[in-house]
Amino acid sequence: MSDTKTSPQPADAADPDAADVERLSTAPAEDADVPVGIGFVGWLRWFWRQLTSMRVALLLLFLLSLAAIPGSLVPQEGPNQETKLAAWKAAHKGVVPLFEKLQLFDVYRSPWFSAIYILLFISLAGCIVPRTWQFVGVLRAQPPAAPRNLTRMPVYAAWRSDVEPDAVNAAAHALLKKRGFRVAAGKGSVAAEKGYLREVGNLLFHFSLFALLIGVAWAGLASGTANKLVLEGQGYSNTTTQIDDFYGSQFYGINDLDSFGFKLDGFTAKYQESGPQTGTARQFTANVRYWVGDDATKLKKSTIEVNHPLEIDGSKVFLIGHGYAPVVTVKNAKGEIVYRGPTAFLPTDANMTSRGVIKVNDYGTDANGDKVQLAFQGYFLPTAAENFDRTGPISLFPAPADPQLVINAYAGDLRTDSGVPQNVYQLDDKAMTQLKDGDKIAKARLKVGQTWELPDGYGTLSYDGYQQWASFSVSHRPGNSIALVGGIAAILGLIGSLFVQRRRIWVRAVAGPDGRTLVEVAGLSRSESARTAEELAELAVELQDDAPAVDEPSETDTEDAPAAADSPAAAAPTAPETKE
Amino acid sequence: MLLAQVNTQLADISNNLIYSAMTVYTLAMFAQMFEWTFGAKGGVAVRSRQQATLAEAVSDSADAAKGVRKVSVTVASQSGGTTTLTRTALADAGATTVTSGRGDDDGAPADGPGPAGTSEKADMAGRIAVSLTVLGLLLHAGSVITRGLSVMRWPWGNMYEFSVAFALMMVGSYVVLLATKKNVRWLGLPVVIAVLLILGVAVSMLYTDSEQLVPALHSYWLGIHVSTATICGGAFFAAFVATGTYLIKDRYEHRIAAGLTVRASNLMDRLPASSTLDKLSYRINALVFPLWTFTIIAGAIWAEAAWGKYWEWDPKETWSFITWVAYAAYLHARATAGWRGRKAAYLALLAFACWLFNFYGVNIFITGKHSYAGV
Ligand code: HEM
Numbered sequence: 001m002s003d004t005k006t007s008p009q010p011a012d013a014a015d016p017d018a019a020d021v022e023r024l025s026t027a028p029a030e031d032a033d034v035p036v037g038i039g040f041v042g043w044l045r046w047f048w049r050q051l052t053s054m055r056v057a058l059l060l061l062f063l064l065s066l067a068a069i070p071g072s073l074v075p076q077e078g079p080n081q082e083t084k085l086a087a088w089k090a091a092h093k094g095v096v097p098l099f100e101k102l103q104l105f106d107v108y109r110s111p112w113f114s115a116i117y118i119l120l121f122i123s124l125a126g127c128i129v130p131r132t133w134q135f136v137g138v139l140r141a142q143p144p145a146a147p148r149n150l151t152r153m154p155v156y157a158a159w160r161s162d163v164e165p166d167a168v169n170a171a172a173h174a175l176l177k178k179r180g181f182r183v184a185a186g187k188g189s190v191a192a193e194k195g196y197l198r199e200v201g202n203l204l205f206h207f208s209l210f211a212l213l214i215g216v217a218w219a220g221l222a223s224g225t226a227n228k229l230v231l232e233g234q235g236y237s238n239t240t241t242q243i244d245d246f247y248g249s250q251f252y253g254i255n256d257l258d259s260f261g262f263k264l265d266g267f268t269a270k271y272q273e274s275g276p277q278t279g280t281a282r283q284f285t286a287n288v289r290y291w292v293g294d295d296a297t298k299l300k301k302s303t304i305e306v307n308h309p310l311e312i313d314g315s316k317v318f319l320i321g322h323g324y325a326p327v328v329t330v331k332n333a334k335g336e337i338v339y340r341g342p343t344a345f346l347p348t349d350a351n352m353t354s355r356g357v358i359k360v361n362d363y364g365t366d367a368n369g370d371k372v373q374l375a376f377q378g379y380f381l382p383t384a385a386e387n388f389d390r391t392g393p394i395s396l397f398p399a400p401a402d403p404q405l406v407i408n409a410y411a412g413d414l415r416t417d418s419g420v421p422q423n424v425y426q427l428d429d430k431a432m433t434q435l436k437d438g439d440k441i442a443k444a445r446l447k448v449g450q451t452w453e454l455p456d457g458y459g460t461l462s463y464d465g466y467q468q469w470a471s472f473s474v475s476h477r478p479g480n481s482i483a484l485v486g487g488i489a490a491i492l493g494l495i496g497s498l499f500v501q502r503r504r505i506w507v508r509a510v511a512g513p514d515g516r517t518l519v520e521v522a523g524l525s526r527s528e529s530a531r532t533a534e535e536l537a538e539l540a541v542e543l544q545d546d547a548p549a550v551d552e553p554s555e556t557d558t559e560d561a562p563a564a565a566d567s568p569a570a571a572a573p574t575a576p577e578t579k580e
Numbered sequence: 581m582l583l584a585q586v587n588t589q590l591a592d593i594s595n596n597l598i599y600s601a602m603t604v605y606t607l608a609m610f611a612q613m614f615e616w617t618f619g620a621k622g623g624v625a626v627r628s629r630q631q632a633t634l635a636e637a638v639s640d641s642a643d644a645a646k647g648v649r650k651v652s653v654t655v656a657s658q659s660g661g662t663t664t665l666t667r668t669a670l671a672d673a674g675a676t677t678v679t680s681g682r683g684d685d686d687g688a689p690a691d692g693p694g695p696a697g698t699s700e701k702a703d704m705a706g707r708i709a710v711s712l713t714v715l716g717l718l719l720h721a722g723s724v725i726t727r728g729l730s731v732m733r734w735p736w737g738n739m740y741e742f743s744v745a746f747a748l749m750m751v752g753s754y755v756v757l758l759a760t761k762k763n764v765r766w767l768g769l770p771v772v773i774a775v776l777l778i779l780g781v782a783v784s785m786l787y788t789d790s791e792q793l794v795p796a797l798h799s800y801w802l803g804i805h806v807s808t809a810t811i812c813g814g815a816f817f818a819a820f821v822a823t824g825t826y827l828i829k830d831r832y833e834h835r836i837a838a839g840l841t842v843r844a845s846n847l848m849d850r851l852p853a854s855s856t857l858d859k860l861s862y863r864i865n866a867l868v869f870p871l872w873t874f875t876i877i878a879g880a881i882w883a884e885a886a887w888g889k890y891w892e893w894d895p896k897e898t899w900s901f902i903t904w905v906a907y908a909a910y911l912h913a914r915a916t917a918g919w920r921g922r923k924a925a926y927l928a929l930l931a932f933a934c935w936l937f938n939f940y941g942v943n944i945f946i947t948g949k950h951s952y953a954g955v
Contacts, residue, residue, distance in 0.1 A: 027916045054916040058909055065905040065934070072898040072946060108893050157653040216891065225888065275789060307799040307886045318888045475888040483890065487877040494870040498911075533655045537667035540651040549650075 021147045024502050024526040026131040026138070026199060027054065051119070052126035060120040067116050071107030074099065121213060128206045135199050142184035143193035146506035146522075153506070153522035155533045157540045159549040160516045161509075168509035168519055171546035175539065176505065189508035198526070201496020208489035215483025223477040224252040230264045231325055231342055231469045237261030237296070238315065238474055252476060258315045262290035263299070267322055267468045271398050279351055279397055286319050286470045304472070314476055321471040323347045323354055326380045326405050330360050332459040338363050338374075342467045345380045346425050352398040354380040357427045358407075359414055366411070367457055373414045376461065377427050378407030378443070393445075405463045408443040409435040409454055501525050503532050505539065509547070519547050590730035591789065597723035598744060602779050604716035605751075605772050611709035612769040615695045618702035619850060691852040694765045706765055710758065713768060717751045724748055736806045739943055743782035745807075746939070747775045749814025753864075757818065762860070766851055770821045801882035808875040812868050813939065819864035820932040823925050826857035830922060858921065861928060862914060869907055876900050895946040899938035906931035 050056055075085045085105065089096050103110035150156060161168065165188060172190045176183045181192035226243040230236050238257050240246075246254050270283040284306055289299040292313050302310050309316040325342035332338050338360055345356030360374040383397035384404035393406040412432035416422055435442045435455050444452040444461075451462040503525035512518045521540050525532040653665045696702035724745055728735035736742045754771045757764045832848045835841070842848070851857070879900065884890035891897060910927040913919035919927075 025916075054912065058912055058919075061905055061909040061912065065902040065909070068893075068898050068902050068905075071893055072895040072902075072942070076893060078892070151654075154656045155653050156656075157651050159651070277789065307801075307882075309885065309888065316888060318886075320888075473888055477889065480884065480890065484877075484881070487873075487880070491870055491873050491877065494873060498866045498870065533653050533665045534667070537651050537653045537665055540653070541667055544651070 021144045021504070022524060024504070024524065025202075026134045048126065051123050054127075057120070057123050057127065060116060060123060063116050064120060067107070067113050070104050071113075074104050074107075076108070077106045117213075121210070124206055124209065128203060132203055135203065138199075139196065143182055143191040143504060145184070145186040145191050146189040146508050150506060150508060150520045150522035153524050155523040155536045156520070157522075157536060158518060158520045159540075159544070159547075160512070161519055161544075161547040162550055163509075163517055163547045165509040165511050165517045168517060168543070168547040169507065172507035172509070172521075172543055175542055175546075176507070179539070181505065188510050189506060191504065191506050193502070193504045195500050195502035195525075197496045198500040198502040201493045201498075201500060203493070205490050205493030205497055208486045208493055211486030211489065212483050213486075215479045215481075215486055218479035218482060219477050221249055222251040222479065223475070224248040224254075224256070225476075226257065226474045227320070227471065228474065229321075229344055229469055229471040231344065232264055232267055232467045235261060235263040235296075236472070243474075256476075257474075258313045258476060259294060260290060260292045260312045260315070261296055262288045262310075262312075262317070264288055264470060267470045269322060269399065269468075281398070284319060284322060284470075286322075286472075304470075314478075315474050316477075318473045318475060319470060320473050321347075323469055323471075324352065324380050324382060324400070324403070325467045325469050326356075326358075326403075327464045327466060328358060328376070328405075329462045329464055330358075330363075330374065330376075330459065331462075332364055333367065333457050335459070336364075338459075342469075344425075344469045349394075350398065351395040352382050353393070353395040354382075356380065356425055359416070359424075359427075361414060361416060372411055373416075374458065375410040375414060375427055375429075375432060376407045377410065378405065380405055380466065384445075400466065403448060403466050405446045406443070407446075407452075407461075408441055409458070409461075411435060411456075411458065501531060503535070505536065507543070516550065517547070519543070587730040590726045594723045594727035594730060597719050597726060598779065598783060601716045601719035601723060602776060602783075604712055604719060605776055605779075608709045608712035608716055609769065609772045609776065611705050611712055612695070612772065614705035615702045615709060615765075616769065616847070616850075618699045618705060619695050619697035691763060691856050693850060694763060695769070695850055696765070697850055706768075709768055710765065713751065713772060714755060716772075717748070717755055720744075720748050720751065734803045734806065736810065737802070738786075738788050740782050740786040740788050742806070742810065742939075743778055743786055745810045746813045747778045747782070749810045750775050750778075750817050751814075752811075753814045753818040763852060763856075764860070766825075767818065767821060770825075771818070774817065774821075799882060799885065801878060801885070805875060805878040805882055808871055808878065812872045812875055813935065815864055815868040816872075816932055816935050819861045819868070819928065822857050822861035822864065823928045823932075825851060826854055826861060827922065827925050827929075829857055830854035830925075858925070861925070865907060865928060865931075866911060869911060872904060872907065876904055895942050896938065899934065899942050903931060903934040903938055906934045 075081060075088045077085060099105060103112070107113050147153070151158075169185070169188065169190055173183055173185055176190065176192040179194075181194045182196075183190060183192045225247045226238070227245045228236050228243050236242055238260050240254050240257070243257075248254060248256075265287045267287070268283065268285045269281065272278055272280045272282055286304040287301075288304060288310065289301050290310065290312055291297070291299055304310045304317055304319045306319055309318045311317075323344060323346060325344040327342045328339070329337060330339040339358070339362070343356055343358045345354035347354045355378070358376040360376075363372055363374045366372045379393040381393060381395040381402075381404045382400040383395050383402050384406075385391065385394050385396050388394065388406075410427065410429060410432040412429075414422075415428050415431055422428060435458065437455050442455045446452060446463040448463060448465050451460050453460055503523055505521065505523045508520045509517050521536060521543070523532050523536040651667050653667070655665055694706070696706045724735050724741075727741065727744075736745045750771055754764065754767055757767065829848060829851050832842055832845070833854050852860070876897075879897070880890040883892065883894075883897070906927070910924060910931050913924045913927055
């Protein structure tokens, strides 16, 4: 404490230790000064100070939430999003080029979005690293000694006692210690501080944001997802040749796939059968047997459901879809089987109206001896409607109560040898002609077991039945546990940071000119919490066990009117000169 | 997994209970309106009831004189005024607190006495309103529970159920605040009105029969993630009302301080002081923020189990994140940037708007992976 300046000045300037005493957080002080040392380094330093200032942190937080909005309104690129994205682009042709330029279809990986959070994290690092050092310093040092003028503190109480000052101070020391304060004895006073967990929590919270970021980044760099559609009864092994699509990343390519496989023994779907929600799915279960490594003979039984993926060897297998695959047999004019088997159709609505193409690559030659290929395009309807007059072919219920196949036929060149990868669910009809029945397009509506005599002598198609299929995504994602630990630490840190009060309490007992002891207690906390006042009051009451207050006429006055006249100066008549 | 049958009897009871709750809430609303109206006639007391009891207790203890320890703590307030907190304890009874209260002096606006003012009649109406609100809460809770029991699952699987649960948490937050002896009777009217609106929309526009869940919601995370989300919603709403009221009251106090004419002073004077409102909204928001953080993390864990990726920027996730960042900005502003008062309050309003959009807007206008049967 210094006695050099006593002129009436703003309190903080007058009391050089005031700033120190009142610093209850390692949060940086605000200053918006213009660069001091002009020149490159000066500007750099200024820029760094701005970036790590709370104002800019606030601005960046605000920008981050703003920047996240467009990605929620415009469909984003990503696995299994292609159809949605394509549909949106088709419907909003005018804005697509602009949106593409602004990367609005991939907001969360765009440079501008990344720039915001990278700046935020740089700011965060620039903020919390120095704060951590500072806090270590605080932990090493003693609580700051009592400021000269305790009446200036936000909460304050005083009384007179006949007990010796030293005894009061000693009692206060013991009392504060008992209440879990860190206590330091000063000259004729006691300084105490509590609630360091607030700062610990706050630092932990901000550090854990880095853990989250690292977890997320690692997952982004080292994960991969493969999709696969599997028919009932078929198997799948997790290798390049078997997957339908693969989305990899820098450190997880198509050759890094975990080695395992499984067989889909059966798929069960249940639906609501009555009421207004008829047809709503209630249960999907895939029964599988799986193996790990190369040995496909050691099988283990398991089930895969939505919300219950199967974890095998660093990968998780998720059930993401299901559907039907009609089984047909195609015979040529000579009655030879040219195609037989199930073909997966893709559901187009909630009632599993499914669409697909059956491609007969090896049909052989037509009546003229020319090489030809056949294709059948149409719908599989698990519960076909009575008639399609208004609606076109639709299914009324997702379960197969009346499974029908509605198709038409094409002949020509499927162009499967052209080298361009083909979508198995779509027909490239550039070199195909649709078969006709006279003037009308030839089509058939078949029930299980029925056969369609194809026009122009192409032979027959029999609809033998159907199978179910399920689609899975096989996902390898490391870094989850880092992110999870980060998340849990963030919550714990927040709890400390928001619920713990860091506060200081000072007690000073000095002998007054009248020979009695003046006991002053004062407290300071970061946020103006009512609890600080209550804690101080409790402490003072307890301290009065050891330093009972002597009744004074002035005290009765305050008792009658506690709301008035209890100004600090009145309560502490002999306190060192007050500056207010 | 075996699918339980829908117990239609219980589902019907649930529907009847929600209508009963709405009726009782409506009565509570009328009682509150009575309270506010009669309270105006009773004149506005300068001191709150709490302060009055304090004065009594203090003079009592002055009589008892011997063996009483008493401390008056001076508390400097933000606005420069001071208040005192007095604590009295009987010497022999250890640290037993006999009274603890606050008084105020000079300048700083004091908390109003609440909607009833000093009118006995209004106070009676207010007490009836509180009782009715609690009764409504019980019926409301009964409706949520029977709905859950009718299908043996967590009763928040679609938007109707989620709305009803959210409204329940709103009333719940209010009743919890009342139970912790906070001076929040004034909060009753806005809460009940909002709850009636939400329930009205829920039963008329969002209603869906009690049914089993779609497979995507078959997870115990539904119980964890969605229940904490609704609790957060209810509490954020209470903080929102406090913030809005703060802004109004703060303008009012400033106009008074500046000597400008004010309107509705009869009503305004019965509300708590702006600084009290400000603190109330901050406390609630700060209390809920860690829970909201937990909700998001729980959601991410669920997403990992359901979709294979804990974060996919699905619209619901995105808006939860936006809401989270907005509340973080608010807390930051208060904690460090010295943005107290009005500026921070606007941030809090913005954050709540994000929350609301996340609940209603995202479900209605944006299609994402979050599935709610019925809407
Ligand atoms: C990544 C985004 C960030 C988030 C989500 C975040 C969140 C929070 C939250 C919720 C609090 C409130 C805790 C409390 O009231 O005690 C807080 C406090 C704080 N934050 Fe951040 N913050 C972020 C970035 C930053 C940055 C960039 C800085 C520094 C430039 C910073 C410095 C601080 C400080 C100094 C406190 C207050 C410490 C105290 O109360 O003593 N934060 N932060």
